[in-house]
Amino acid sequence: MTSEITLFVNPTAGRGRGARAARPAASALRDAGFSVRTVLGTDAADALDRARAAVAAGTGALIAVGGDGMVSLALRAVAGTDVPLGVVAAGSGNDYARAHGLPVRQPAAAAVVAATALKEHGGRPADLGRAGDRWFGTVLASGLDSRVNDRGNRLRGPVGRFRYDLALLAELAALRTVPYRISFDGGPAREIEATLVAVGNAPSYGGGMRICPGARTDDGLFDITVVGPCSRTTLLRVFPRVYRGSHLSHPAVTALRARSVTLEAPGVTGYADGEPLGPLPLTATAVPEAVRLLVP
Template identity: 75%
Template sequence: MTSEITLFVNPTAGRGRGAHAAQPAASEFRDAGFSVRTVLGSDAADALRRARAAVDGGTGALIAVGGDGLVSLALRAVAGTPTPLGVIAVGTGNDFARALGLPVRDPAAAGRLAARALKDDGARAVDLGRVGDRWFGTVLASGFDSRVNDRGNRTRLPVGRFRYNLAMIAELAALRPVPYRMTLDDGTERETEAILIAVGNGSSYGGGMRICADAELDDGLFDVTVVGACSRTELLRVFPTVYRGTHLRHPKVTTYRTARITLAAPGLTGYADGEALGPLPLTAECVPAAVRVLAARRGLSKGD
């Protein structure tokens, strides 16, 4: 194992926390005896190119310093390679780090844990989802939540999370079920009217909403959550329970476990790790042990 590691940094993550997080994380790696180089990019495509170059060049680890968006880029660089991934979670959602049981918004602690795991060869293999050539670690979202993302992304003002809060209010006003066709890995097709369908490799999205609360990162299967047709009032009543994962007991919620799924529905975009994948239909497969992560043995199953 080379003693050089690469910090893959999003300086704008978490309203600037990414830029401030790089230094304490780097200090922890240097204190542990590693040589540290930093990779940034002028845009997402340039950042991904630089991250892949670091991996191809034999870096000892790629350490993503940012939020789930940067982790999503990092996964595209390291998935299917022996290069381990570390996560310094300083973004807004940090759901992949939560699923791994990693420190959130504590770059020194996260850097210390990753350095210790790397020195002890303590990287753990976990599953990833794949849609075409795109990898994801947490949840593929479609339906109400993806419409909120679509609307929020179309709106320039206001900035930050408030923009998506307004988008959610607007989508609630226009709430309607969507006719889905869902094909699972046994070839069975199911047609259903649903508010949303979420495909979970990890358990949460949106900063701790445990939409697929029972999902595990190392079982080779997705957990699929289907929220059936319901009224705005009922959806608002159920919504707070998503943070505890108890929404899975609601009669309008159905769950499945599958290694592969195709979702088809008119007018919907699929999002994974918060990033747009493209319009449905989309086919996702769960790839076992697709990436090695620098994480403690605990926390590899369900989010905290």
């Protein structure tokens, strides 16, 4: 194990919390005996190139400092390699960190967890999702939730779950169902009308919305939540239950499990880890033990 590790920082995450979090994180890592190199990027593509270069050069670990978008970039750099990933959650949503029981907006504590894990076991294996050449750690969203994600990313108002609550209210005004063709594990396609389809490697997105509450990152499977046709009134009544994960009992909601899923729907963009993947159709596959995580 090399003593040099790479701090992969998004300085704009959480309205500047990423930049502020980098300092105590780096200090805690150095106190633990590691040499710390900080990597920034001029934009997402440049940041990813720099992270991949650090991984290729044999860094002892990549520590992502920021929100789920930064973690998503880091996953693309380390997935399928032996370089472990640590997470210093300093963004608005931080769903990936929550899924793994990591400290949120406590940069020094998160760095201590990463340093301790690196010394004690070098990282524990965890599953990822893959759609085309993109890896994701939390949820692939499509339908209403991807439109909410799109609108939420454009808002300059509140952060975290409140941003997505506002975006949802705005999207409800244009609520519509979508004709999907869905196939699981390479089987025959099913044609359904749905308000949204969410494919979960982990339980939550949007800052704590537990859309796929049973999803685990160690079972090689996706949990898939399908919300069928429903009225605005029904959605508003059921929506608060998403934060508890109790919405699965509603008759409009169906929960499924599969190793792979293909989604087809006209005019729908897929999002994963809060970042756009591109228009459907998309095929997502659960990849067991695709990353080593610095967790307790």
